[in-house]
Amino acid sequence: xxxPDRATLARREDIVARLRAVVSGEGVIADAxxxxxxxxxxxTAYRAMPLAVVLPSTTxxxxxxxxxxxxLGVKVVPRGAGTSLSGGALPLEDGVVLGLGKFNRILDxxxxxxxVVAQPGVANLAITQAVEHAGFYYAPDxxxxxxxxxxxxxxxxxxxVHCLKYGVTTNNxxxxxxxxxxxxxxxxxxxxxxxxxxxxxxxLTGSEGLLGVIxxxxxxxxxxPDTARALLLGFPSSEAAGRCVAEVIAAxxxxxxxxxxxxxxxxxxxxxxxxxxxxxxxxxLIVELDGAAVEVDHLTRRVxxxxxxxxxTELRVSASEEERLKFWSGRKSAFPAVGRISPDYFCMDGxxxxxxxxxxxxRMQELSSEYGLxxxxxxHAGDGNLHPLILYDANVPGELDRAERFxxxxxxxxxxxxxxxxxxxxxxxxxxxxxxxxxxxxDLQQQQRVxxxxxxxxxxxxxxxxxxxxxxxxxxxxxxHRGAMRFPDLPRF
Amino acid sequence: MTGRLRPADAAELREIVRAALEDDEPLEIVSGxxxxxxxxxxxxxxxxxxxxxxxxSYEPEELILRARAATPMVAIExxxxxxxxxxxxxxxxxxxxxxxxxxxxxxxxxxATNLSGPRRIKAGAARxxxxxxxxxxxxxxDFKAGGHVVKNVTGxxxxxxxxxxxxxxxxxxxxxxxxxxxxxxxxxxxxxxxxASDAVRAMGRAFAxxxxxSAAAHVPANLAARxxxxxxxxxxxxxxxxxxxxxxxATDEVxxxxxxxGAAEILDAAASAAPWRAVRDIVPLFPAxxxxxxxxxVPPARAAEAVAAITxxxxxxxxxxxxGGRIWLRVLDEGADGGAEIVRGAVGAFGxxxxxxxASDAVRxxxxxxxxxxxGALALSRRIKQSFDPKALFNRGRMYDGV
Ligand SMILES: Cc1cc2nc3c(=O)[nH]c(=O)nc-3n(C[C@H](O)[C@H](O)[C@H](O)COP(=O)(O)OP(=O)(O)OC[C@H]3O[C@@H](n4cnc5c(N)ncnc54)[C@H](O)[C@@H]3O)c2cc1C
Numbered sequence: 001x002x003x004p005d006r007a008t009l010a011r012r013e014d015i016v017a018r019l020r021a022v023v024s025g026e027g028v029i030a031d032a033x034x035x036x037x038x039x040x041x042x043x044t045a046y047r048a049m050p051l052a053v054v055l056p057s058t059t060x061x062x063x064x065x066x067x068x069x070x071x072l073g074v075k076v077v078p079r080g081a082g083t084s085l086s087g088g089a090l091p092l093e094d095g096v097v098l099g100l101g102k103f104n105r106i107l108d109x110x111x112x113x114x115x116v117v118a119q120p121g122v123a124n125l126a127i128t129q130a131v132e133h134a135g136f137y138y139a140p141d142x143x144x145x146x147x148x149x150x151x152x153x154x155x156x157x158x159x160x161v162h163c164l165k166y167g168v169t170t171n172n173x174x175x176x177x178x179x180x181x182x183x184x185x186x187x188x189x190x191x192x193x194x195x196x197x198x199x200x201x202x203x204l205t206g207s208e209g210l211l212g213v214i215x216x217x218x219x220x221x222x223x224x225p226d227t228a229r230a231l232l233l234g235f236p237s238s239e240a241a242g243r244c245v246a247e248v249i250a251a252x253x254x255x256x257x258x259x260x261x262x263x264x265x266x267x268x269x270x271x272x273x274x275x276x277x278x279x280x281x282x283x284x285l286i287v288e289l290d291g292a293a294v295e296v297d298h299l300t301r302r303v304x305x306x307x308x309x310x311x312x313t314e315l316r317v318s319a320s321e322e323e324r325l326k327f328w329s330g331r332k333s334a335f336p337a338v339g340r341i342s343p344d345y346f347c348m349d350g351x352x353x354x355x356x357x358x359x360x361x362x363r364m365q366e367l368s369s370e371y372g373l374x375x376x377x378x379x380h381a382g383d384g385n386l387h388p389l390i391l392y393d394a395n396v397p398g399e400l401d402r403a404e405r406f407x408x409x410x411x412x413x414x415x416x417x418x419x420x421x422x423x424x425x426x427x428x429x430x431x432x433x434x435x436x437x438x439x440x441x442x443d444l445q446q447q448q449r450v451x452x453x454x455x456x457x458x459x460x461x462x463x464x465x466x467x468x469x470x471x472x473x474x475x476x477x478x479x480x481h482r483g484a485m486r487f488p489d490l491p492r493f
Numbered sequence: 494m495t496g497r498l499r500p501a502d503a504a505e506l507r508e509i510v511r512a513a514l515e516d517d518e519p520l521e522i523v524s525g526x527x528x529x530x531x532x533x534x535x536x537x538x539x540x541x542x543x544x545x546x547x548x549x550s551y552e553p554e555e556l557i558l559r560a561r562a563a564t565p566m567v568a569i570e571x572x573x574x575x576x577x578x579x580x581x582x583x584x585x586x587x588x589x590x591x592x593x594x595x596x597x598x599x600x601x602x603x604x605a606t607n608l609s610g611p612r613r614i615k616a617g618a619a620r621x622x623x624x625x626x627x628x629x630x631x632x633x634x635d636f637k638a639g640g641h642v643v644k645n646v647t648g649x650x651x652x653x654x655x656x657x658x659x660x661x662x663x664x665x666x667x668x669x670x671x672x673x674x675x676x677x678x679x680x681x682x683x684x685x686x687x688x689a690s691d692a693v694r695a696m697g698r699a700f701a702x703x704x705x706x707s708a709a710a711h712v713p714a715n716l717a718a719r720x721x722x723x724x725x726x727x728x729x730x731x732x733x734x735x736x737x738x739x740x741x742x743a744t745d746e747v748x749x750x751x752x753x754x755g756a757a758e759i760l761d762a763a764a765s766a767a768p769w770r771a772v773r774d775i776v777p778l779f780p781a782x783x784x785x786x787x788x789x790x791v792p793p794a795r796a797a798e799a800v801a802a803i804t805x806x807x808x809x810x811x812x813x814x815x816x817g818g819r820i821w822l823r824v825l826d827e828g829a830d831g832g833a834e835i836v837r838g839a840v841g842a843f844g845x846x847x848x849x850x851x852a853s854d855a856v857r858x859x860x861x862x863x864x865x866x867x868x869g870a871l872a873l874s875r876r877i878k879q880s881f882d883p884k885a886l887f888n889r890g891r892m893y894d895g896v
Contacts, residue, residue: 202653295739
């Protein structure tokens with residue numbers, strides 16, 4: 001991170017006083033002990049103590065906080081539940097953390113229009129819980145769904161195991177209220193579809209807290225399918241499992257979920273959850289089919305046939321809801337399971353074209369021996385989103401550093417084979433310095449000019465996403481290209 | 494201007510933009526030239542992208558298709574069809590609506606206007622299937638965003654911003670799309686004679702059923718004749734897509750659930766095609782006489798109220814798509830503003846918005862076809878335009894004055 005600004009640190013007391021004046025009640029935390037709770041997010045390897053934490057409880061207060069910070073020239077880091085795995089909510093020592101924890105109410109459940117309006121601090125799962133009595137649910141389901149906030153989901157454009165069929169956050173979002181760094185409040189979308197101007201809603205989704213502070217979210221809800229059934233498929237190798245995934249999709253089937261685990265992940269999950277996974281399998285697939293009962297029956301038969309053709313060695317179909325949940329229990333606890341076999345781990349998040357899977361896994365094994373660190377893989381197989389878990393021990397000198405380098409090599413590999421640095425966790429600080437492997441300097445400057453349109457002073461969550469910070473004035477200059485025309489024959493005006 | 498601007502490739506395009514930048518020469522970005530009737534009237538020297546066409550790569554198993562931006566939609570649709578896939582947002586072909594031939598539009602035009610058809614309610618709009626692009630910005634720089642995989646959050650989602658930007662931010666040269674398996678089979682449940690409010694309730698019920706409802710539309714009696722073979726009464730359609738067994742269960746059970754609205758007819762795949770194509774391509778509001786047509790987006794359950802509020806004050810023909818979420822309106826007595834005040838007032842009361850899809854140049858200049866929304870949103874839109882195209886060279890004023 002950029003070195004903290006001394007002058008700002010020296011003004012700390014004034015800043016805190018100013019914030020106290022605009023936020024009611026217990027809205028400002030300045031005591032070192034209490035601040036410690038905010039020093040990191042889900043990427044615990046990186047920590048920093050913020051100048052202060054401010055917890056507004058209304059949109060107007062958020063506006064006043066941002067206005068005050070802009071006037072004071074103080075940086076702001078928005079924070080939802082702090083589960084980001086890319087360090088998106090990592091505090092700045094010379095910045096204020098703006099926590100949305102007090103925005104914790106569901107404002108409107110509109111079953112007729114099949115949507116829910118919620119404040120950003122509401123947990124993802126709470127939305128489904130609010131509508132399940134009527135047979136509805138909110139589709140994007142990150143594994144962190146009991147904890148992560150819907151505002152954080154919007155900021156990260158989070159996914160989940162059901163997103164190949166039902167989409168990620170951006171595909172399930174109808175409206176936002178957002179406060180810009182200027183203090184201005186914008187309402188975008190609503191309970192209807194699609195913008196009639198620039199799709200600012202789409203742009204803000206996945207903007208990692210760099211463009212505005214989200215203060216209200218409207219999401220669409222879907223009717224829960226009648227039947228959901230999971231197939232547990234063991235294969236001798238990741239190649240065979242990968243082939244099965246490709247064949248299922250080639251057959252025109254988009255399963256509700258299609259997850260893969262490699263052998264180290266299978267063992268860790270099985271030891272932790274006792275889900276009944278075949279510990280010797282080279283790779284495990286969980287394929288979930290959902291819909292009307294007849295449709296699920298029909299698709300189950302087809303997926304079974306495809307799995308057999310691909311050399312499945314273990315094939316089980318859930319016969320009850322209890323069994324379906326048991327099949328999932330291992331996968332859903334893959335992170336804590338790995339946490340048990342290693343003091344620390346990094347969860348990586350690249351996406352690759354699926355056909356590159358075996359190449360990527362093989363290379364990852366080589367890297368694993370080169371770096372002397374174990375790796376276990378869980379994989380949203382349907383959409384090619386890979387989560388390698390790198391196991392390390394931060395107390396062993398040098399291991400954190402090796403783990404970081406190993407992770408960077410994996411992500412570079414993802415880009416090399418035609419994929420991307422992050423499928424759902426965001427760039428944050430974690431992948432910031434790798435942006436150049438995917439984008440040119442011009443690509444990144446164009447993105448930063450968009451940021452300048454929202455936040456000309458660069459005060460909102462700076463130091464995340466972009467490896468090099470440019471001043472907006474410098475980015476705004478237009479250099480008219482004169483000199484030799486490369487195509488002298490082209491018509492001029 | 495000397496000669497036509499028809500770059501052969503992205504490099505030539507970039508040089509043209511650089512020359513335009515130097516000469517301060519506004520450009521009208523065209524490829525199929527089928528959507529000049531949409532938005533505010535085009536200005537500037539036509540820059541014809543037609544030669545930037547062709548498939549870059551298509552990998553059905555990866556669900557990824559890459560094509561140059563001016564590739565005709567008919568070509569894209571035929572490649573997809575050969576692999577049993579489609580673009581799930583069901584892009585309409587509005588050529589005939591603008592009194593032009595069908596089959597001319599390009600993928601770049603569809604993305605730039607974020608057009609989508611009846612399946613949008615289930616599967617999303619063009620924006621939701623647009624994964625990556627290469628483009629030239631108003632500084633004459635090549636840049637890219639997004640990626641070539643179906644799941645990606647690396648950097649800002651500029652795809653969303655470019656979709657529906659009417660060519661005002663950057664000139665797309667290549668696009669990456671998400672291709673999905675086409676449905677195995679189709680059935681439509683058709684209910685005759687419902688009022689608008691009953692139709693809205695019935696369509697809402699169908700979407701609250703546990704079946705894979707992929708579209709729902711309502712066409713009143715006066716327009717039913719334009720659906721081909723159906724006339725005399727209003728028709729309410731609910732479409733299901735999937736394997737045949739599932740469709741039988743869906744139509745049976747939903748028909749039973751909607752029994753209070755009358756006996757349903759079941760249309761098979763062949764019989765379903767014509768009405769859905771008509772709904773998609775605005776055929777119920779033909780002929781293509783240049784009259785004012787609006788497309789309103791409202792919370793679906795409020796559609797009948799919104800229509801009633803409009804018809805009380807303005808002579809219109811209308812029909813509903815997206816289970817009521819989209820209202821198509823043709824204004825019979827346009828007045829000076831094409832009915833803008835009444836239409837926008839009525840849908841605005843329910844939090845929705847309306848886009849003027851077709852009108853004379855005079856009305857399009859007087860009435861903002863796209864509503865900039867609040868002053869704050871307009872100011873931000875101007876800053877965004879500037880961040881891509883600082884001299885406003887591309888499709889100047891096509892969205893709003895100056896944007
Ligand atoms: C065990 C575990 C499992 C996970 N599984 C998944 C998964 O399956 N899929 C997935 O996609 N992610 C997953 N994640 C990552 C994480 O949960 C998501 O990124 C989540 O959306 C973050 O939400 P949050 O409320 O915790 O946000 P935070 O961590 O607080 O913040 C994340 C980012 O959003 C910004 N932000 C937060 N709230 C706002 C707001 N209101 N306005 C503007 N900006 C804001 C922050 O500045 C930061 O940049 C997992 C994390 C953990 C720890």
